[in-house]
Amino acid sequence: MxxxxxxxxxxxxxxxxxxxxxxxxxxxxxxxxxxxxxxxxxxxxxxxxxxxxxxxxxxxxxxxxxxxxxxxxGNFGLSFLERRPVAQIVAERIGPSLQLLGSSLVLTICVAVPLGVIAALNRSSWVGSAVMALAFVGYAVPNFVIATFMVLLFAFTLNWLPVVGNGTALHFIMPTIAMSGVLIAALTRFTRNAMLDVLGQDFMRTARAKGLPETVVILKHGLRNAGVTVLSVLGLQIAGMAAAGNVVVEAIFSWPGIGELLVKAAIVRDYPVLQFGVITVSCAVVVINAVTDILYAVADPRIRMAKG
Amino acid sequence: MIEAPVLSVKSLSVAFGAHEAVHDLSFDIHAGETLALVGESGSGKSATALAVLRLIEREGGRITAGQIRLGRDAPVDLAALSDRQMQVYRGNRISMIFQEPMTSLNPVMRIGEQLAEVLRRHQGLSRAEAMRAAGQALDQVRIPDPARRLRQYPHELSGGLRQRVMIAIALACRPDVLIADEPTTALDVTTQAEVLRLLKALQTELGMAVLFITHDMGVVAEVADRALVLRHGKTEEVATVAQLFEAPRSRYARDLMAATPRLGTAPLRAPVAQAEPVLTVEGLSKGFALGGGLFQPKTVTQAVDDVSFEIRPGETLGLVGESGCGKSTLSRALMRLIEPDAGRVRLAGRDITQLDAAALRQARADIQMVFQDPFASLNPRMKIADLVTEPAHLHSGIIGEARRALAEDLLERVTLSRGDADRYAHQFSGGQRQRLCIARALSVSPKVIVADEAVSALDVSTAARITALMQTLQEEMRIAFLFISHDIAVVERVSHRIAVMYQGRIVETGPVGEVLHDPKHPYTQKLLSAVPAAVPGARPVSTARMPLSEPAE
Known part of the structure; x- marks a missing residue:
């Protein structure tokens, strides 16, 4: 290990x-x-x-x-525009980006995993079909469309939610939903398939033969196995979200994160900032992947064994 | 018998949709008694077992009629309980072990947890108490070093050990009734013998009733007191095992007994005439590197280790060995489906280990293979006419009318009809599919056919017909067979000579009669003594604690 x-x-x-x-x-x-x-x-x-x-x-x-x-x-150069160390500029942006990433992640898991399990358990009824149809639509709509739609409805028409910045908890609602949309759709489908796979396994029958209640069979024996597969995809998805999702959503909502910084730096050609920003995001992706790999091995004893 | 039965099934019928899987089945089992439920695939054995445990609803079936009464003094009708009420009985007073020890345990949970959860649920033990009891349960099924096993995961255990763990889980709450659904079918014979002895011993200790489901008459003779023969969901015969074996009353039971290969009873095949061997294997070796990485040295496992043998035209060499002994690697290496590390293979006078790719393709027409799984080895999208003639098409470019004529001729040879040429593989039964595989092998008129566990997935009566077909074809066409199997009784039936393989080496080889009646190598002796005798009472089952002979991993 x-x-x-x-x-x-x-x-x-x-x-x-x-x-x-x-x-x-x-x-x-x-x-x-x-x-x-x-x-x-x-x-x-x-x-x-x-x-x-x-x-x-x-x-x-x-x-x-x-x-x-x-x-x-630890000397990463100076910004052409601001004449101060890029590390300092990027560092200020990491916090807001992580906050948005974190809230999106929580929302994604809390919505997608239960939805996926429900879709799997009700695969032959209308409930399962409805969940999957919803997921299909969610997958097809890009995050900037969701974002623009929400801004038009909740900010401009209804005037319920703020659009610019990250000052209050209310500021989190729209960017978080915009970031999570596609992810929730993808993860719901994935959880459902992983769960369907597990439901047909012999050890699920063993669990029932032990006299365990159905909820224990599904959650303890089923979800634990499906979770291993879901985890691997989740890691890739978060990595993707950290890299690409951020840029678009942060730019739309003027979220003071790395994504927004990168867009600005690219427009004014502030290369040291762009360079270091890209390196930071890449680092995040690589680290997330590595952590996923390690977690995957922790979660599945067979992989732990195979990888020594 | 005066006392009431522990499990009493009355007029049980089970259906999947409109199809009735079990019809009007009744039986009683008393404490300490073993009833064998015998039948071929599709007979409704497993449906019955799942119905008794009320797991049938989960598999898409339902109980349409009948009662399942559990308990001697105040019987409960399990068929009338709700799923929630049923949970109290499952795993507690009535439990089950399944056929596949490799997949029946949860791969991401430790052994200890999987055992302890039954005890916590049914006996209300605390976490620590349950873990202690789990250790005792492992000890009860003779698993050495239980403390360490509790912390292990299923994949760290061999098949035999996993089945012991399953037994420990099933027996943790000392049930009144144990249902064992083909519990040893996936195991090697030597492991099977140990598990059967263990089950018998535990039954004596706990006094439970056992419903033992099997297709293997040898196992019936060894473990059961009475047997119920099922066919297409209907009861053909209920009898004591002695009665069943001495004088089966129903015609089906008689056929089943006749089709069951019994070691040492098959007529020996006359040795084939002296002739130049068609296949000669000399010093064949193949190793696999395991592990190895950035900081780890590789370890090499010798799957096939310096193997030599020869087969003459019209002769069948039976290759026997248990799983992991290298049988399949050997068959693949000798056809150069994988490259051997060392050794020579002479096929019809040519050394095929030296051939280049093009020449090898030509040479392969002389040696064809029939695999174990007739479902996986036939392309579902090809018409039978194309499928059975594909090797001939690839080797000689046969097309059109000639190809069609060849297909029809091949189908007749394997006793299928000419009209089958226009059908697809999924429209055939397992036995018919294996005939198609044989027809396909015959399409290039091979000199040698390698049959790798070719009848292992089939019911006994089907298997008997397939081996008979192979024998007829062999006599007509002087084909040499390398017949690979883990089942010695089948090998005895078809072979002229036997080679016994163990840990990559051939430890003993000779004419069938010599190897079976006067085995020289200790492994051969052990293997032969583990085969169920198919004669009731032939091998007294010892209830003493016996050592675990399989390697503990």
Whole structure:
């Protein structure tokens, strides 16, 4: 088990290194990032000064090496726009993003898992079909459509909910629902299928033959097994949500998180911020995946065994 | 008998939709008695068991008539109880063990938890008390080191140990009645013998009544006092086991007894004429690397270890061994479906281990395979005419009229009708499908057929017809068979010579009569003594605590 965790961590470090490298070279494909940012009209002396100020001297390889060294030392560069360390800028944004991610996750699990179980238990009645139809619709509607619809209805027409920022609990309602919509749909379908799979297993019959009440059979024996499969998908979904879902939803609701920061940085071409923002999100995805892997092994003894 | 039965089933009928699976079934079982419910697949054995435990509703069936009375003094009619009322009896006064020990335990729960939850529910024990009682229950089913087993998960245990755990769960609350549904069918014979002895011993200790469901007459002879023969849901015969074996009254019971292979009773097949062997295997080896990773060295398991044998035209070599002994790896390695590590295979005078891919494809026409599962090994989307002629089409490009004629000819050879050529595989029964597999193998006129557990999934009467067909075809076409099976009695019936495989090696080989009547290797002796005799009282069941001979993992 220890070995397995160790291996997962090594994999994680390698992945992060690859991401950092890709991001670094991708932002430099169109020449010096500073040129794109500052445009024309600088004297050569000013230009030299700016290059030194932002640590962009030397060949691209020298820059890469000094960038990597900077990362290791915890020096992630300065924002072109705000002239302060990008780490500081990104750090301010992590909290709100995590809050939104957390509330969406809680909502997703609380809604999707019970719905999935209900759909599985009632698969041949109208209840099961209704849940699945709902999930199908939820899956087909993109989150920005849900977001726009909610803003029009609850904010502009009914005037019940605030749109901009994250000041109060009320501010969480619409972004959380917008983030969770597709996830709930996906996870409901997945939970249902995992549960259906488990319901037909021999050990469920054994549990009933023991004289256990049906609720115990379903929740203790059934859900525990289905949960193992659901967990693996959940990890991927959260990772996806951390990476992509955030950008759109945060931008729509002007949520002061990383997603919104990335959109702004891309528009004004503030590459150090964009670079570090992407690295941070990638780190989050990689970490979530690694944690899921480890949790998966903890939840399923067979995998724990196979992975040593 | 003066005292009342513990379980009394009266005029029970069970239906799945419009189909009646069990019709008007009645039987009594007394304390300490074992009643065997015998029948082939589809006879309604399992439906009866599930009905008694009232689990049939979960499987989509229902009890349409009858009573199921449990208890001697104040009997309760289980058929009339609600599901909630039934929970009090299940796992407590009446419990069940199932056929598949590999899948009947919850894979993500520890053994201890799975045992303890029965005790907590029915005996109201605390967590700690239940765990202690669970340890005792494991000890009762002779599982060594129970404290460690409690913390293990099912996948860490062998099939035999898992079935012991199932028995421990079923018996934890000392039930009045135990229903055992084919409890040893998925186990090797040596493990089966141990589990049967254990069940018998526990029955004597606890005095419970046992309803033992099986298709195996050998097992009936060994464990049961009385037997009830079922066919298509109807009772064919109820008799004491001695009566059933000596003088079965119903015609079906007589047929069933005749179809059951009994070790040491089959007429020996005359040795085939001396001739150049058609298949010669020399020093064949195949190992598999296990584990291995970033910081771990690989360990190699020798699945096939320096195996040599030969088969002459028209001869059947029976290859016997228990699960994991390397039988299937051997059959795949000798056809080069997997590459052997070492050794030579000469087929019809050619060393096929040296052939390149194209030449190997040609050579494979001489050696064909018939697999265990006739349901999985036939493409459901192909017409039978195309399906049975596919190897011939691939090897010689036969098409059109000629291909159709070949298909019809092959179907006749395996005693199916010409008209079957236009049907699909799902329209055939298990036995018919295995005939189709044989027809397909015959389409390229092979010199050797490898039959890997080819009749193991079939009912005895069907299996007997298939082996008879193989024998006829062999005599007509001088085909050599490598007949691989875990069932020695079947192997005895079809083979000229026997090879016994154990841990990747062939430990003994020789003519059938010699190996079976005068086994030299200790493993062969152990294997033979574990086979149920199909003669009541042939092997006294010891109730003493016996050591566990399977390797504890």
């Amino acid at each position: 220890t070995l397995y965790i160790l291996r997962t961590l090594v994999k994680m470090v390698v992945t992060l290194f690859v991401i950092v490298t890709l991001v670094f070279f991708a932002t430099r494909l169109s020449g010096s990032p500073l040129d794109t940012f500052l445009g024309e009209g600088l004297t050569p002396e000013d230009r030299e000064a700016m290059i030194r100020y932002f640590g962009l001297e030397g060949s691209i390889w020298q820059q890469y090496v000094s960038y990597l060294r900077g990362l290791l030392e």
